[in-house]
Amino acid sequence: MHKHGRAFFFFIGWLLVWASASGQCPQPAFTAPDTVCINGVFNVTNATAGADRYEWDFCSGDLEGTPTFTDLVTLPGANVPTNITTVFDGTNYFAFFFSRNNNHFYRLDFGNHPNNTPSVTNLGLLGALVQQPEPLEFVKEGNNWLALTANSYGNSNLVRLNFGTSLTSVPTVNDLGNFGGRLTRPRGIKVRQDQGNYVAIVTNANDNTLVMINFGATLATVPTTDSVLKTSPFLGTGLELISTAVIQDCNEWVGLTVDRAASRIYRLSFGTALFSLPGVSLLPAQMPSNANLFNVELAYDGGFMAFTEGFSGELHRLNFGVSMTNQAPQVTNLGNFGAMSNTVGLSLIKHEASSSWVGYAISFGLNKVHKFNFPNPCGMLPSAAAAIAQPAAQYSSAGPRSITLTAYGPGGGKSITRSVFVQPRIAVDFTAAGSPPVFTAITSPEDKIVDWEWDFGDGTPVKGASLAHNFPADGDYDVSLTVTGAAKNECGQTASTTKKIGVAGNRILSCPLPSFSLPDTVCINQPFAVTNTTLGASRYEWDFCGVDMGQTPTLQPLATIPQALILTDITTVFDGVNWYGFATSRDNARLYRLSFGNSLSNPPQISDLGYPGNVLFGPEQLKIVKEGNNWYGLLAQYLHSPGLVRLSFGNSLTNLPTFERLTALNGFVRLPRGIALAQDNGQTVALVTNDRDNTLTIINFKNSILNNPTAADVIVTNPMPGVSSGLVGVSVIKECENWYGIATSYAKGLYHLDFGPALWNRPVVTDLTRGYDFPLGPGRAAVTNNNGNYLAFAMLLNGDLLKLDFRQSIAANRPVITKVGE
Numbered sequence: 001m002h003k004h005g006r007a008f009f010f011f012i013g014w015l016l017v018w019a020s021a022s023g024q025c026p027q028p029a030f031t032a033p034d035t036v037c038i039n040g041v042f043n044v045t046n047a048t049a050g051a052d053r054y055e056w057d058f059c060s061g062d063l064e065g066t067p068t069f070t071d072l073v074t075l076p077g078a079n080v081p082t083n084i085t086t087v088f089d090g091t092n093y094f095a096f097f098f099s100r101n102n103n104h105f106y107r108l109d110f111g112n113h114p115n116n117t118p119s120v121t122n123l124g125l126l127g128a129l130v131q132q133p134e135p136l137e138f139v140k141e142g143n144n145w146l147a148l149t150a151n152s153y154g155n156s157n158l159v160r161l162n163f164g165t166s167l168t169s170v171p172t173v174n175d176l177g178n179f180g181g182r183l184t185r186p187r188g189i190k191v192r193q194d195q196g197n198y199v200a201i202v203t204n205a206n207d208n209t210l211v212m213i214n215f216g217a218t219l220a221t222v223p224t225t226d227s228v229l230k231t232s233p234f235l236g237t238g239l240e241l242i243s244t245a246v247i248q249d250c251n252e253w254v255g256l257t258v259d260r261a262a263s264r265i266y267r268l269s270f271g272t273a274l275f276s277l278p279g280v281s282l283l284p285a286q287m288p289s290n291a292n293l294f295n296v297e298l299a300y301d302g303g304f305m306a307f308t309e310g311f312s313g314e315l316h317r318l319n320f321g322v323s324m325t326n327q328a329p330q331v332t333n334l335g336n337f338g339a340m341s342n343t344v345g346l347s348l349i350k351h352e353a354s355s356s357w358v359g360y361a362i363s364f365g366l367n368k369v370h371k372f373n374f375p376n377p378c379g380m381l382p383s384a385a386a387a388i389a390q391p392a393a394q395y396s397s398a399g400p401r402s403i404t405l406t407a408y409g410p411g412g413g414k415s416i417t418r419s420v421f422v423q424p425r426i427a428v429d430f431t432a433a434g435s436p437p438v439f440t441a442i443t444s445p446e447d448k449i450v451d452w453e454w455d456f457g458d459g460t461p462v463k464g465a466s467l468a469h470n471f472p473a474d475g476d477y478d479v480s481l482t483v484t485g486a487a488k489n490e491c492g493q494t495a496s497t498t499k500k501i502g503v504a505g506n507r508i509l510s511c512p513l514p515s516f517s518l519p520d521t522v523c524i525n526q527p528f529a530v531t532n533t534t535l536g537a538s539r540y541e542w543d544f545c546g547v548d549m550g551q552t553p554t555l556q557p558l559a560t561i562p563q564a565l566i567l568t569d570i571t572t573v574f575d576g577v578n579w580y581g582f583a584t585s586r587d588n589a590r591l592y593r594l595s596f597g598n599s600l601s602n603p604p605q606i607s608d609l610g611y612p613g614n615v616l617f618g619p620e621q622l623k624i625v626k627e628g629n630n631w632y633g634l635l636a637q638y639l640h641s642p643g644l645v646r647l648s649f650g651n652s653l654t655n656l657p658t659f660e661r662l663t664a665l666n667g668f669v670r671l672p673r674g675i676a677l678a679q680d681n682g683q684t685v686a687l688v689t690n691d692r693d694n695t696l697t698i699i700n701f702k703n704s705i706l707n708n709p710t711a712a713d714v715i716v717t718n719p720m721p722g723v724s725s726g727l728v729g730v731s732v733i734k735e736c737e738n739w740y741g742i743a744t745s746y747a748k749g750l751y752h753l754d755f756g757p758a759l760w761n762r763p764v765v766t767d768l769t770r771g772y773d774f775p776l777g778p779g780r781a782a783v784t785n786n787n788g789n790y791l792a793f794a795m796l797l798n799g800d801l802l803k804l805d806f807r808q809s810i811a812a813n814r815p816v817i818t819k820v821g822e
Contacts, residue, residue, distance in 0.1 A: 025250035026051035028407040028416040035421045037491035041394045044403065048389075051407035058393045059355040059378030060302035060404035060417060064319065067359065067372035068708055069337035070660050071615050073120055075367045077104065083188075083295070084345035084362040084369065085136045086114070087167060089145070094167050095369070097345060097362055098133040098149065105130075107168070108369065114349055114358040115373065117650075117658060129159055129175045135189035139198065139219050146219045147171070148200055150186035158183060158202070160219070179228045182211050188243040188295075191219070194253065194274040201244050201274075203257060208239040210257065210268075214275045229277055236282070238262055245298040245306065246274065247324065251412035254324040256283070256306055258293040265296070265308070265318075272412075284327060287316060295346035301357065302404050302417045307348065309361055313340035315372070322417075338663030339615070340370055398424040426495040428483045435507035440466040443483055443495075451484040471503045476535055502536020509536035511736030549786040552820050553801075559604055561585070561592055568638075569621040569780065572600065573653060575631075580653050584619040586638065591619065593653070615659040617641045621729075621780070623677040624653075625684060625705055632705045633657065634686055636672035643669060644688065646705070668697050668714045673728040674780065677705075680739065680759040687759075689727040689743060694719040696730065696743060696753075700760040715760065721767050723747035729781040729794065732759065733810065740810045742792045746777035750794065750804075754811070768804070768815065778802060783810070 029047040036042045046054065075081055079101040086095045093110035095118065105126050108118035134152040138145060145163040150156065156178045161171035188203035198215040214227040234241060239259045246255035246268070255268035255278065265287065268278040287293065292311035299305050304320035306329070313336035318329040342365030350357050356376035362369050378401050395401060401422055406415040426449070429442040443449045454462045456469050457477035471477060480498040502509035515533040522528040532540065561567060565587035573580045581594035581604060590611050594604035618639025624647075625632055633647035643666045647657040670692035677686050684701040698715040701707045720727055726747035732739055732755070741753035741763065753763040778794035785791075790810035794802045804815035 024050060024409070025412055025414050026407040026409040028405050028414055030403075030405050030416070030418065032403055032418055032420050035423050036395065038398050038422055038424050039394060039396055040491065041392050043392050044390070046389050046391075046405065048405070048407045050409045052410075053408040054389055055406040055408075056391055056393075057301070057355050057404040057406075058395075058401070059376055060402045062355070062357050062374040062376050063299060063301040063305045063317070064303070065375035066334060067315075067374045068660075069339065070371040070373070070658060071339055072360070072369045072371040072658070073108070073118060075099075075106065075120060075369065077102075077122055078106065078367045079104075080344075080364045081106070081362050081367065082134045082344045082364060083136055084347050084360050085138060086347045086349040086360060087138045087145075088349065089140075089167050092167075093349065093351075095347065095360060096136055096138070096147070098130075098136065100132050100134055100152070100364075103130055103132065109168070114351055115371075118369075123170055126161070126171065126173050129157070129173045131155065133159065134187055135203075137189045137191045137200070139191055139193075141218060141220070148176075148189050148191060148219070150183065150189060150202065152185055152187055152205075156183045156185055158186070158200075158213075162220075174222075176222055179211070179213070179223070180225045182225075182228055182230050184209070186211075187241070190244055190246055190255075192246055192248075192253075192274055197275065199274045201246060201255070203241050203244045205240050205242055205260075208233045208236075208241045208259075210241075210244060210278070212275050212277075229275065231277055231280065234259075234266060234280060236262070236264060239264070242293070243295045244268070245296045246270070247298040247300065247304065248412045249304070249324045250414045256296050256298065258296045258308055260292055260294055260310065263287040263289055263291040263293050263310070265293070265306075267324075283329075286331065288312070288314070288333070291316070294344045297346050297348050297359075299348050299350075299357070300406070300415060301350075302402050302415075307346060307359070309340075309343045309346045311342050311344070312336065313343050313363070315340070315346075315359075315361070337370070337372070338661055338666070341365055343370070395422040398422045423491050425491045426483060426485050426493075428481060428495045428497050430479075430481050430497065430499070432479070432499075432501055432508045433510070434468075435505070436468050436470050437501075437503070437506070437508045438466065438468045439479070439481075441481055441483065448485040449483050450486050453482045453484075455480040455482075470506055474504045474535065475502075476537075477501050477503060500536075500538050504535055512537035543787075549784070549791055559594065559606060561606055563588070563608070564590065564592065568619070570594075571622050571624060573624045573631075575626075575653055582622050582624065582633070584622055584635070586618050586620060589616045589619060591616070591622070591657075595654070609656060615661055616645060619645070620673050621675045622647070623675045623686075624649075625677050625679075627684075627704060627706070634675055634677055634705065636669075636675050636688060637661075638671060638673055638691070642666070642671050644672065644675075644686075662708065664708060664710070665697075665699065665714070668699070668711075668716055670695070672697070674730050674744075676730045676732050676741070678732055678734075678739075678759055680734075683760065685759045687730050687732065687741070689730050690716075691725055691727060694723055694725050694727045694745060694747075694749070696720075696727065696763070698760055698762075715762055717762055717765070720745060720749055720751050720765060722769065723749045726777060728779055731781045731783040731792065733783045733785065733790065735785075735790065735809060735811050738811060740783075742781045742783050742794070742804065744778040744781045744794050746779065746797065748777045750778055750817075752810075752815075768817075 027049045031045045078099040081099045084097040093114045095108040105123040107121045110116045110118045131151045132153040133149045138147045147161040158176040160174045163169045163171045184204045184206035186202045187205045190201045200213040202211040210231045212229040240261040242260045244257045253270035253274045257266045265283040270278045294310040297307045306318040308316045315334040317332045320326040320329045343361045345362035348359045357374040359372045404417045427444045482496040485493045513535045518530045564585040568586045570583040579596040583592045591609040593607045596602045596604045620636045620638045622635040629651045631649040635645040644662045646660045649655045649657045670690040672688045673691045674689035686699040688697040696717040700713040726745040729744035732741035739755035739759045743751040750768040752766040755761045755763045781794045783792040790806035792804035803820045806813045806815045
């Protein structure tokens with residue numbers, strides 16, 4: 001062979017060896033159906049080339065949403081806590097941070113989910129080698145956990161922590177030095193594994209440089225100065241570099257470094273090797289000059305995202321899209337959630353099982369850890385295997401979804417995202433009204449239905465989307481509707497529903513007609529039969545020992561609550577076994593729980609639930625609701641920082657609740673004093689009385705009290721007639737198919753509210769004070785149905801108890817108002 005031919009083939013062979021050794025980036029590719037069925041298992045076909053490992057995210061894009069905020073825990077004994085870091089050990093979630101000014105080391109134990117309320121453990125001092133530490137980064141090698149920190153002031157040394165096999169251990173400490181003075185007030189550390197080596201990137205604040213330290217194959221070594229690279233000082237005047245984050249974009253390492261002094265962000269380009277001097281350029285993204293950036297985090301979730309926070313407490317998101325080379329990331333100021341300030345730590349972690357992201361920030365001024373949850377609407381069921389080549393998946397909720405595959409090979413990882421629409425199965429319902437009754441089908445999706453078949457329970461099946469039907473006699477009929485979808489609807493072709501319909505005079509009963517018969521006289525200790533002849537009902541409640549609330553009640557002193565300052569409200573709750581009361585103490589911002597056991601007649605045990613500082617100010621009325629297995633509360637906050645506060649008790653009312661201010665609603669509530677909570681057609685609706693302008697705010701939380709309503713979910717009424725302020729109490733009840741309520745004002749106001757068939761509605765208001773002169777204005781109000789009569793009660797400021805007797809209808813009757821006690 002010609003020598004040039006041999007040289008050519010030698011070059012080609014060398015090129016192939018070099019390409020294999022350097023590791024080309026995988027080319028991720030997969031196919032999935034454009035449309036899948038809710039709760040239906042579907043397969044994804046992976047066609048990736050050049051990968052040896054896969055990660056699937058069937059609900060990517062969460063980080064593009066607006067997170068919800070929670071004040072998580074207060075940190076006892078901390079003095080300038082900084083740089084929180086989260087870790088998952090395969091079973092449990094942890095967070096760690098140092099309290100810089102007293103050198104204490106803290107661990108937060110979340111258990112098996114990062115949304116759990118953590119226990120806080122102060123591990124104390126780790127020895128004289130740790131002096132004013134700030135940054136912290138964890139690595140797992142084999143079965144052992146190691147971490148790096150740095151003394152940000154003083155000797156500027158790098159320090160290694162060795163936890164052994166458990167993150168719950170107290171670590172041993174080793175001083176790694178400052179590598180010949182190359183570390184100068186190190187404020188940030190990131191550790192990544194690249195090409196089999198651990199590389200630490202340290203951010204120097206004194207001389208505005210980065211230091212890259214190559215530990216080789218194990219973090220347990222002590223690198224020599226030959227394994228250290230240091231950049232030139234970053235360009236710019238008045239800099240104070242403070243934090244760096246890095247991420248791999250295919251086989252290229254890229255990063256961001258933030259400057260605290262002028263809120264600049266620099267882009268780092270390392271190329272294919274992290275242990276190298278990066279190219280540095282100023283990112284054009286404009287940040288507020290007063291942001292005082294302190295931290296930066298990078299993550300991939302259907303796109304590259306960066307998050308920054310700083311002394312202003314504001315969280316900023318930079319969306320780079322599909323590539324970190326994007327020169328103009330979309331910048332969004334997510335705000336400080338009305339509570340964050342002096343934040344000097346930021347960490348993001350993903351709960352893989354639910355494909356949901358949780359972030360944490362730490363505030364040195366408030367000595368608090370804050371949590372923010374990014375929305376995760378997918379409802380992905382756990383049949384999706386996240387780390388196999390050819391997974392199957394299913395969704396439990398409908399709507400557009402994103403699937404992201406990240407493929408890894410010798411040269412790094414690369415991601416691709418595809419969209420899928422989760423189609424609901426056919427849903428069917430119907431309405432019935434009028435005389436003769438007209439039945440109208442309600443279906444979803446409407447354009448998929450080709451046949452409607454009715455069975456009216458009287459032997460006359462009929463077809464049609466809407467039709468009238470004459471019933472042969474009065475009575476209850478089981479009416480069924482079965483609809484059939486077009487053949488192209490792959491999510492089920494039929495759906496059925498059945499309702500019990502009450503009919504009288506060939507007219508649909510909009511409200512049940514209760515009726516029963518029983519003997520006039522019965523014998524003691526002898527059973528007797530009751531015959532129910534009610535029409536139009538689907539559920540019944542019997543009370544064989546009805547208490548007449550029309551009688552004058554007796555008063556019994558119950559308990560004294562120590563340390564309370566102006567008790568403003570008490571609400572009672574039954575959890576199915578035990579009774580509880582919750583009382584608010586306005587002027588010292590405390591909440592008390594009264595535990596009655598199995599009867600409200602028992603003397604209660606009183607528990608002081610404490611003072612959740614910076615969240616609770618001047619609490620007034622609290623209402624509690626149960627969703628699924630968990631209990632939640634909504635509280636009106638009157639003084640200092642007026643607004644609403646959401647409480648989360650978890651699965652037991654004996655738990656200490658977490659408190660979350662709903663700051664987005666602050667513009668719609670004006671000195672709120674009273675709250676009513678009710679379920680209406682699957683929606684949770686809150687009614688809030690506003691002292692300042694005598695208006696009522698009606699808030700639709702939709703299908704969960706955990707939702708965060710927007711302006712579109714809020715109604716604010718006109719001021720109540722007759723007075724300009726002082727609206728303090730509200731209570732609602734449903735009569736037949738319509739909602740009604742009572743509102744009270746300290747300024748001698750008493751109002752009847754007619755909401756019609758939907759509680760989230762602007763009510764018709766009637767002033768009930770005509771012809772009745774109150775000695776003082778009424779406070780809280782409560783309305784109930786007792787033995788078929790609608791009664792409302794209101795307490796006057798002088799202690800008098802008023803009774804409003806609407807008799808058999810709160811809709812039609814003006815109440816008889818009497819004083820029933822003092």
